[in-house]
Amino acid sequence: MKKLINDPLKVADELLDGLVEAYDGDCKKVGVRSIVKTEIPSNKVSLLIGGGAGHEPIYHGLVGTNLADGAACGDIFAAPPPDIVLEATEAVNTGNGVLYLYGNYAGDVMNFDIGAELSSDDGIDVKTVLITDDVCSAPHESKDNRRGIAGLVIIVKIAGAASQTADNLEELERIAKMAVLHTRSVGVSMSPGSIPATGKPTFDIDEELIGLGMGIHGEPGVSEIPMTTADDLTPKMLDLIFEDFENDSDIECLSEGDEILLLVNSLGATTMMECLICLRRAKMYLKDKGVVVYDTIVGPFVTCQEMSGISFSITKLNDELKQYWDLPCESVCYTKL
Amino acid sequence: MKKLINDPLKVADELLDGLVEAYDGDCKKVGVRSIVKTEIPSNKVSLLIGGGAGHEPIYHGLVGTNLADGAACGDIFAAPPPDIVLEATEAVNTGNGVLYLYGNYAGDVMNFDIGAELSSDDGIDVKTVLITDDVCSAPHESKDNRRGIAGLVIIVKIAGAASQTADNLEELERIAKMAVLHTRSVGVSMSPGSIPATGKPTFDIDEELIGLGMGIHGEPGVSEIPMTTADDLTPKMLDLIFEDFENDSDIECLSEGDEILLLVNSLGATTMMECLICLRRAKMYLKDKGVVVYDTIVGPFVTCQEMSGISFSITKLNDELKQYWDLPCESVCYTKL
Amino acid sequence: MGKESLDAKEAVEMMKHVASVIIESEPILTDADRNLGDGDHGLGMERGMNAVINKLAESEAHEVSDVFKMTGMAMMSSMGGASGALFGTLFRNGGKALEGEEKFDSKGLHSFLESANDGVKSRGGAVPGDKTMIDALEPASIRAGEVSELPLCESIKIVALSANEGKNNSKEMVATMGRAKTLGEKSVGHPDAGACSVAIIIQAMSDFINT
Amino acid sequence: MGKESLDAKEAVEMMKHVASVIIESEPILTDADRNLGDGDHGLGMERGMNAVINKLAESEAHEVSDVFKMTGMAMMSSMGGASGALFGTLFRNGGKALEGEEKFDSKGLHSFLESANDGVKSRGGAVPGDKTMIDALEPASIRAGEVSELPLCESIKIVALSANEGKNNSKEMVATMGRAKTLGEKSVGHPDAGACSVAIIIQAMSDFINT
Numbered sequence A, B: 001m002k003k004l005i006n007d008p009l010k011v012a013d014e015l016l017d018g019l020v021e022a023y024d025g026d027c028k029k030v031g032v033r034s035i036v037k038t039e040i041p042s043n044k045v046s047l048l049i050g051g052g053a054g055h056e057p058i059y060h061g062l063v064g065t066n067l068a069d070g071a072a073c074g075d076i077f078a079a080p081p082p083d084i085v086l087e088a089t090e091a092v093n094t095g096n097g098v099l100y101l102y103g104n105y106a107g108d109v110m111n112f113d114i115g116a117e118l119s120s121d122d123g124i125d126v127k128t129v130l131i132t133d134d135v136c137s138a139p140h141e142s143k144d145n146r147r148g149i150a151g152l153v154i155i156v157k158i159a160g161a162a163s164q165t166a167d168n169l170e171e172l173e174r175i176a177k178m179a180v181l182h183t184r185s186v187g188v189s190m191s192p193g194s195i196p197a198t199g200k201p202t203f204d205i206d207e208e209l210i211g212l213g214m215g216i217h218g219e220p221g222v223s224e225i226p227m228t229t230a231d232d233l234t235p236k237m238l239d240l241i242f243e244d245f246e247n248d249s250d251i252e253c254l255s256e257g258d259e260i261l262l263l264v265n266s267l268g269a270t271t272m273m274e275c276l277i278c279l280r281r282a283k284m285y286l287k288d289k290g291v292v293v294y295d296t297i298v299g300p301f302v303t304c305q306e307m308s309g310i311s312f313s314i315t316k317l318n319d320e321l322k323q324y325w326d327l328p329c330e331s332v333c334y335t336k337l
Numbered sequence C, D: 001m002g003k004e005s006l007d008a009k010e011a012v013e014m015m016k017h018v019a020s021v022i023i024e025s026e027p028i029l030t031d032a033d034r035n036l037g038d039g040d041h042g043l044g045m046e047r048g049m050n051a052v053i054n055k056l057a058e059s060e061a062h063e064v065s066d067v068f069k070m071t072g073m074a075m076m077s078s079m080g081g082a083s084g085a086l087f088g089t090l091f092r093n094g095g096k097a098l099e100g101e102e103k104f105d106s107k108g109l110h111s112f113l114e115s116a117n118d119g120v121k122s123r124g125g126a127v128p129g130d131k132t133m134i135d136a137l138e139p140a141s142i143r144a145g146e147v148s149e150l151p152l153c154e155s156i157k158i159v160a161l162s163a164n165e166g167k168n169n170s171k172e173m174v175a176t177m178g179r180a181k182t183l184g185e186k187s188v189g190h191p192d193a194g195a196c197s198v199a200i201i202i203q204a205m206s207d208f209i210n211t
Ligand SMILES: Nc1ncnc2c1ncn2[C@@H]1O[C@H](COP(=O)(O)OP(=O)(O)O)[C@@H](O)[C@H]1O
Pocket: A077, A078, A079, A106, A107, A108, C033, C037, C038, C039, C040, C041, C042, C044, C080, C081, C082, C083, C084, C086, C120, C123, C124, C125, C126, C131, C132, C133, C134, C177, C178, C179, C192, C193, C194, C195
């Protein structure tokens, strides 16, 4: 694995410096390892995201115009320590409260929670919404235990838009929760990424198998299935999302005429070519179901180094979510006119 | 190499179908293998791009709002045949002429030229501008022989903006040529991509070497150098671009206070993390030179399957180019607010 | 000769020794986390322990409790991840239980581990049997209570054995917490990475105290 | 027994044979292009020759010239890439030179190759020695002029040998055209992929004519 890096132990710091540079002044680095918008309107409810590094262009790449106000960045695959959460919280806070919105991983929850405790010691009002879109990581009865995967791009986009106009922290929390409830993802992986500092792959998988439901660090999914074609795999994955909407009584199932957002995400090594071929089949599937795709997003947004794999995320839209989706946004990770 | 495809001989067709789907109605497929905007204003000078497939999200992903009006798409790494160029030309033509803008490869030139001959038999006014930004592919004295690499993203963006307001084909040609003259790139590769139909790598390279100046199909560059760090390689690559501006009497050299666009492109397998780390070093270099980065673009835009490598492209801005750069644009490949 | 207690200065030396042993053990911990998690536990602990070494070199510890609290702070601030919060909590909570004590002795060892264990349990919500660091920490804490009348150099040896046994027992458990939880039955057969760290830390303390 | 000339129907059979030989040779051509180019020449030729087979099955050729022109059109429309334009031009231009001829004989072979060679040269701008398909095509064309008094089954054998020799000579050349040009001196030692295709095509024609 030839990687264009310097000191393997400094990649998280150096990539953050590079990310700040990519913003050409729209964002700045704060403290040890946070990135924050240069200008945050003083009357705004703030949106803070974050998580481990190594998944570029998320998480820190989702800071931007009508997106997150800041991100607390950890080391490779490691949640940011509480001090970093605190420094980011202080930097984005305008006095109107800060919503923490991040993927549901034990490490992130503990560190952000400690960060929230420290922040409230400082008098900052913090609420937390966990991203839990990975339907393969827990059954729907315990959907709050699910991991956050690529659906976070849509969820952060919607919350970012909502944070522009939300009157208070509770209102932003409500919309972020709605975006989470309405967004479900299923991923697969064919081969692992590696940790830059050790060069070791994060998991092993047979040459003939696909990990169905695998997480974005290679966490095991529901099963290993034989390697197959794009056209065979795509409906299998979408079935899992449709079934999940069907089984979950907290939300109506996906039915004819429903409008959705469709995100096809590459985990890194899977080419845009493959994503597009899978997208083609996904659209056939959705047309069959009579579901209307309001907007399609495709690309490598949530990656894990050179890990190969793909995920589909579907957001069931309602008028409110759609209105927030429609707002243009700009960032290194995702830009929409 | 586990790839999520179906019939390896149909990848170019299927990915195009997927790409059309990604546009959610803003673009449509035309003829055998072209993609064209659904609505083209009737008074517009048209911009047609194109080239071989397998480099997604370019070329066909650069069709869109304030970008190209259409693209003629070839098979994997193969220029589109003349019939496809013709069908795309007819579809984008509004009667005000069509500019062909594509990378300078023998196959593309021959096929687009035959396409232009067929088009002018049909009474369509066609002009051609070749993209030749790869400084390592020929010395500056014969810069018209150079290959087109990642700088094409900037060049097509600028020409797309100019095509919205250009009074006639000659005017659009003038601006596209200016964008080409002002844009220079240098690439490297560490490992090859493969052709989906054969699974064979497109070239071989030593585990300890980097191909300096390699093209986006793995065409040889200026030399093979030992694998090194991001911070060591980046200045070496930028030096080549600066020297080229210096040596070429057709354009003034890059000097203090000049404004530039900086594009860091991944060839596919090189992670966004690595791109950002290299970007960090590039910005230091540019600050040292006193050159002002007006806008930074970073990501996998011009890829070659799972090939690893990176390129830097620099566009020396002037008022006219800057004005076109500033126009928002939207497409699957590149979107700017 | 084995020590019966440590003062603040000795506790600093002990934690430096612990840190160096953990740093050496990075590959073992990395492998353990590769089997069940995302493979970064070794690096995280290495990062944390390097921060501990720096912190202990920079600032002076007046009490033994400070040594452990500084260790916890350094780990929590530098590591991130689940284990940053948890090992940070372990040492901070453990250290708090020693506030006001001049020496670190067998009774102190028990207070330290009991409070550390409570802290980690309430921070992470895991209980024994969930295949986490708790499965090494809790038996060690209980055993420390049973042997708190022995001299430190003796009790720590016994406690280290318990932690190690707990780590070994974690092999047979099914993961229900952290990244490993989705493995279910497949998690059986490998020890938990965090439990490995706990066992190595206590063993390193014992080795230092006994030389 | 070798043929002295071919009518349109026989020319169709010959081109089908040529197509099947090229399709079989895909791996050889792929490897040749991997050494010097982007490795897709074999697939392109395979794609083109499949289109040729379909085209010849669909539409009827009344004259021998039609057979070659249809071959060229099918290749040009289906292949893309440098070789789509060039091999398309080769067969289209070659075919044009035979317009009005009822039979394809030794004289026709010469006209075909001469016109094909001119077409490829003016389309691609290469000259002999540039390490392209021209280096097989031009010697074949010249030799065809010299042996045009022999019966076709004899002349084609000699011409096929020339093409093959030309292909072999291309090994020692330095590439200056197409994707291989940036290789410079490093291109020496491998034959040009397009020259391999030309040699295989003419050899397959010869084999068909001589059975
Ligand atoms: N909720 C929890 N309670 C107790 N220990 C936990 C919990 N979650 C994780 N752990 C411990 O943390 C270890 C993993 O640490 P590490 O790999 O550094 O974190 P991450 O999971 O963020 O990559 C596990 O082996 C386990 O011992």
